[in-house]
Amino acid sequence: MSDIRQDLEELLPFYVNGSLSPEEQKRVEQALAEDPSIQKEIDFLEQLRAEVRDLDRGNSPGEFGLKRLQKALKDEQKLVNSAPQTGSAVSGYTRGWRLAAIAACLLLLLQTAVTLPLWQKRGDDLIAAGGGTGSQLSGQIISVTFVPEAREENIRNLLLAVDASIVEGPSALGVYRLSVAQNSDAVVEKLLAHRNLVETAQNDSSGYSGRKAGQ
Amino acid sequence: MKNTTPPNASEKISDNETAVLLLEKIGKGNEQAFADFYRLFEKRLFRFIKSKLNDSFEAADILNETLLEVWRKADSFEGRSKVSTWLFGIAYYKTVDRMRKRTDIPMDEENFPETADDSPDAMACLLSAERGEHIRYCLEKLKSVQKAVMELAFFQDLPYGEIARIVDCPENTVKTRMFHAKQAMKHCLSSRMGADG
Structure with a gap:
């Protein structure tokens, strides 16, 4: 076709x-x-x-569903209204645990403050599984979908060739968001040239410019 | 090129205006407005959720969760989209989230290949006496993402631009998914005809 x-x-x-x-x-x-x-x-x-x-999708919950919803609303409102009272009725036992939890959090904060600078100094023993994409997250973003027949190996090679990293997705509809270091319009062109792999590509960095492979 | 609202737009705009007014009241805590809002959208919303989950109890749960979200967030609706687009978007993501938690529903299963099949059998099938049964069978076999797009396009009669906003993807993806859904239906119907023959 x-x-x-x-x-x-x-x-x-x-x-x-x-x-x-x-x-x-x-x-x-x-x-x-x-x-x-x-x-x-x-x-x-x-x-x-x-x-x-x-197509018969069955009966909707109707008025029964509305009653259920209204009950859920009332329960939620009761919870909100009762929150301060619950706080005043806290037992001494619970209060003790709260203090312990606060102390533990402070200890964790202190430990993080001490150890984090040490990790940053070394820099060679902790590498993110994402392979250092952090620097590109604020860069240019492209939305892309792949053809159903595309193989992982081919997608990987293509993304390496255009220096792009997957930063989000797949969504329920198979949309991936890519971060690219170089000119995103040029990358969209390159992606669309591989119509055997790429179904659609859209530059999210400069407004809507969605296109399909082959257009 | 963006498409516009359907020909019966005047009716739908009126619905949207009603919904916007109700949302404003809901944002101020008006429970009667919330009940009216529920009655305005409940059937369409339930049907949409059920088309993806195929489980009445879970669909009712998600309907409930979606409308509770409306109650909580009504005052944050800014009118940048139609109320129905905003509402179906909430329902869509709650449904997808539920499906992710359920291990028995594959998110994107290949029930049958999407290869094009323009054989005349598929067309002939539609003229057969059992066409309804065949079509219902094949519709249930579509991928969940295709079912959602088809439901929004053929039951809710939404333009592709609005569907794209609901499912949060590019407009071209919506058109392509719909195209693949049609091809999958043809393929399935051809197989069914082969099995019958």
Whole structure:
């Protein structure tokens, strides 16, 4: 399937649900006039939409759910209101444990204050598992998704080639956020050139510029 | 190019305006407004959560958690998106979080390959008497991320830009996921037809 055809097909579900912009709708209608096979895709999607809408997802909790919610709200409010009273009724035993906990925290703070500068001086015996990406976290960020068939080895080689590190993700939709040291626009171009691996890449550093591989 | 609101926008804008007014009152602790807000969104929200979890009890739990979050954060809503986008976004992340904690639901399982299958069988399947049964079977076999996008596009009739904001990903990713969901449906339907034949 050509990229142009796929671009058009990606608009079709939103043509069917009536949410395209007038320009996009016109584009679909022009393509439809030139290629009647697109109508089959539209018919398929309309059937699919009808079935999704008919799908019985069971009864929602309704008024019972509202009662449950109102009870949870009341419980939460009671908890908030009773918090100071609970504090005044603390037993001497609990108070003793609180003092011990505070003392332990202070000790930990002191220990950290003493040992942290020593670690920083050595610098060679504690290395973050992320491999020193900390310096790039404030750099330029790119959002990227990979094609389902992409192999880890190939993704790794590509990221090493463009000097990018994964700083967040994957999200539930498979979006990774990359930090890059060099010009992020150039890196987006390089990523998109590997269309066998990269599905979409977007430069988050300079506003929205999301594109798909091959565009 | 960004898409716009659906043709029945006037109705939806009215819904949104109602929801904004309710949120303002909820932010001031008005419980009646909270009950009205619940009734306005409860069915759609439950359906969306259930489409991902397929468990009524858990879906009801997450519905409850989502609306409690609305109660707590109503005064922080700034109106930068539609209320429904904000609300479905909360529900989406609570659902995903619950799924991560559940080991029996793979987050992104490959139920069947996403390779394109434009065979006429898939189309023919839709004309068969059992098409509803086949489609329901195949819809349940979609990846959870595809189910979410399809539910938002085909039941809630949302534009891809709004879906992208709900699931927090680029607009192109939403379009691509929807495309892959359609291809997966075709593939599944073709397999079902093969099995029947």
